[in-house]
Amino acid sequence: MQDSDPHSAPIRPGQPRVVPRPEHNISRANISEQALRVLYRLRQENFQAHLVGGGVRDLLLGHEPKDFDVATDATPEQVRQVFRNCRLIGRRFRLAHVHFGRDIIEVATFRGSGSDDGEDADRQMRDGLIVRDNIYGSIEEDALRRDFTINALYYDIADFALIDYAGGIDDLRAGRLRLIGDPVKRYREDPVRMLRAVRFACKLGFTIEPATERPLFELGHLLRDIPAARLFDELLKLFHSGYGLEVFEKLRHYGLFGHLFPATEACLAREDHDFPITFVSRGLTNTDKRLAEDKPITPAFLYAILLWEPVRRRWEELVAHGMASIEAILLASSEICVDQQPLVAIPKRFSLPMREIWALQPRLEQRDGKRPYRLMTHPRFRAAYDFLVLRAEAGEADPELAAWWTRFQDASSQERARMTEPGARRKRRPRRRRKPSGSSGESAG
Known part of the structure; x- marks a missing residue:
């Protein structure tokens, strides 16, 4: 040329x-x-x-x-x-x-x-x-x-x-x-x-x-x-170097992102104007912030962010067809990972915790009785909670749910007991996605 x-x-x-x-x-x-x-x-x-x-x-x-x-x-x-x-x-x-x-x-x-x-x-x-x-x-x-x-x-x-x-x-x-x-x-x-x-x-x-x-x-x-394994290594250099959001924007600008994550790109291309790449952008911004503050990060959380939108959409489709929410998230995760693996090979030591982060999202909605206590002992609880916070800030999950888990973690034993009593919260109708606020929270990177 x-x-x-x-x-x-x-x-x-x-x-x-x-x-x-x-x-x-x-x-x-x-x-x-x-x-x-x-x-x-x-x-x-x-x-x-x-x-x-x-x-x-x-x-x-x-x-x-x-x-x-x-x-x-x-x-x-x-x-x-x-x-x-x-x-x-x-x-x-x-x-x-x-x-x-x-x-x-x-x-x-x-x-x-x-x-x-x-x-x-x-x-x-x-x-x-x-x-x-x-x-x-x-x-x-x-x-x-x-x-x-x-x-x-x-x-x-x-x-x-x-x-x-x-x-x-x-x-x-x-x-x-x-x-x-x-x-x-x-x-x-x-x-x-x-x-x-x-x-x-x-x-x-x-x-x-x-x-x-x-x-x-x-x-x-x-x-x-x-080779898909080499692309995994190269993408970590891109997204875990402190400028992940800018990398994401440039990859999409040149049309490269769609060749690496076609399912995600297909979802983002269909996004409404009120919700363009909000969740991914917030997640990558948070990762950049953690790197700047010398805080730990993990590829599992990065790929959970990058692949969440196709997983979420498939999850909702399966639930809409009558499948139980937890079963649906597991099946959706499996399908998306199978399609993605030949393109960018995510090692099991990262793909398994990534899928656990996703699988805990419907479980975070269960706040009665002993369930919240058991969930907090899960090794991926903190990452799943941070993931939920990002979803709430992007307008995709209920902010009240994220706020409840934030309070629950810091509450006294008596307050926790009150928070988990049956009927302690009014039943809410499923929320429609709202335009995200300007705030930004922490995540596990």
Whole structure:
């Protein structure tokens, strides 16, 4: 795809832009001790050793990097010979992980360009999708094999210079996200790059340059070719990074969300104007808030939020056809999960508590006698209660029900006894959904 953006200079192989130490802000004082040990040790063994990727990008932006990755001309096997605390992982991309207790420094060998016909045994492609890529090459080839220009910057431990083959420094300064090479081809090689584009745009507050952005509207169907387990991991990076609401909005803007959660998207597309994505938006806002406050979060609650609308609608349909409420919620949960699992594979350690959160919703309506006491001992009670609060704030559940459970948890034993007496509350007719208020509450994230 040709790019008409005047700011998008073509990327040409050749001499890199080298920024000496006095002219950039990266200091070894801001690099982890473990990463420095790996860099220096590789250098001592006469290998090239560079800090690369997000760590370099974040240091240049003045952020604290989450990870430090190393690139080298040493093969994975050679890295393992240098470090006894090293494990080799991956088939699609062979990597070396150097372990320092719980900390891991990822070491990648410079990738080569290889051939585009996919016939090399170490580089295999299927319909444009890279399924294996273990051809090694030079630092220049490695730079041009990376995804975005801002992730193709190298910090050389030999002289502390910054090396840029792809124009990443200019894009970083301009707040611009740009793929290296032809965007359509690069997205076809690895469709997850579309999700990474959304993630970096949200995380960094960058704009996506036009040629990189246009295919996002057209190539979402390629996500169906990605293993469902990998998509689960990628979506956690998206939604559990503190900007989940913005991620959700961008995914819907580009039409990507519907390829990941088609049942949810179908429900949201039918929403009345008074209730557009209110529940999901509140849930993701709450998750972002908890992350900002360093409170615990769980993927079970996240996916309970993202899949609730199709579960709720199916639940109501089954109840309307005469099925008991608790039985109906269990069947609805099962049906939606079965349909969703081939798209984004939720591990059982998260899908089971997610379904328990849903299953407790009708039980929260039972407030007489000993039932509330028993329910409070359930291991998912707190998450189910937080879920109910979000439903009430979105206008989908009765606010009085959520308020009752809030009072009950803090009430004395005498007050609890009064609250659970038969006839303590007047029977209410089923509420119609109302327009949500502007308040926001807590959730389990």
